[in-house]
Amino acid sequence: METVWSLVIVVIVGVAAGLVVWAVDKRHSAYGIMLPIASAVASACILWIILVWAGTGYLTGLTWMPWVLPMAAAVAAAAAVPALVGRRRVKHDSEALTQLLRSFRA
Template structure:
């Protein structure tokens, strides 16, 4: 049961980081609010599952890994995924809008 609570805390931290990443991104109008949150939570959960199945939560000296590493991976995903998607989406929207305006 102790490991389940570590997952809950990791999810809460990375979800908050995802919301903060969305709020601070200049291109957040190009994608939905759940993109950074979803990317952060999915990557953190996958990392946590891999680390727990590897047994790092029960090895002396490595008990920090299922806590800190998923949070770091989730925060990195919350920052990187929206930056990439926001820039690409904005460029594609400009190209599509230009094409529509040329046809008119």
């Protein structure tokens, strides 16, 4: 039961990191609110599952790994994925709008 609570806390931290990243990003209108949240929670859960499956939650001196590493991965994923997708999406939308406006002009 202890490991389930560590997963719950990891998911809550992932959701919080995703919300903070979405709120701070200037290009958050280019993608939905769920992109940073989903990427943070998915990366944290996958890493937590791998670490618990490997037994690090039960080894003396390594019990911090299923707690800290997934939270760090959640923050990194919440920052990296929207940065990449947002930049590409804004560029693609600008090119599409330019193409559309040129077709009306001609």
